[in-house]
Amino acid sequence: MRPDLLGPALANPFWWLGALVVLGSAIALISGLSTRRETRAFLGSNFLLVGLLAAGGAALYPVMLHSTLAPENSLTAHAVAAGPRALAIASMWWPVGFMLAIAYFVFISRRYVGKVSVQRDSQGFY
């Protein structure tokens, strides 16, 4: 484990938010499994992953790739970021792509909601 991980993590409020999400979702997961409430267990397991990854991401920032040879060789977010103009252009195309992904998400969720049916969901191939 890189030595500069824990200190910045504890000082980052988003790390604490992630840890809180992990704790809450673990409780939801365990209670959902013990009381056979599928939705609670499902959401608990999903948010457990979300919390773990969010806490990990918060702990890593801003050193995105740590160098074990020399700390000054590490890649920070500010050092590896594209220029201001590129980021400004990305601010224009990214929301469009994100809306398309969300629209696809909503369409697929509505199309395949419910229990699995091999006859209905096979598309003839499964």
Place this chain on the structure above:
Amino acid sequence: MIAIWYGVVAFMLIAYVVLDGRNFGSGMLHWFVARTPEERRQVIAALGPLWSWHEVWLVVFGGALLAVFPRLMASAFAGYYLALMLILWGLILRGIAIEVGGHISDPLWQGFWDVVFVFSSFLLAILFGAAAGNLARGVPLDAQGNFSMPFFTDFSVRGQVDLLDW
């Protein structure tokens, strides 16, 4: 601005891991929860229409990483080249196994693609976990931002620690 973009890229990666993680789990548990060919078809039908939708988030994550943090992508993709090729082949084989496994009603055909599905799911889960572990541990980056590591050595924490080592 950079912190916001970091959050955006992290959000897309988290969305991919949560969504496709379900597919990895289905693949890894495929043989254990589904004993008959009909049950295996049911497991695949549960994620058959959805797997490509989940991988959209991997594509948008990669695209945003290239656009927003290009030097990180250049360093990481060059250093992790073998692992990334294995991830690419795992994704390809998993997709093929899902899509063509049911095309022929033959036990040998479906059995073969079931094996490919399970193996590729395990491979992907292990490699993505190794990537996360390497982020937490660090890699031997030089001043130019390049690094090169063997895939594994003796899986111990002493001596030269490589991609799959602890």
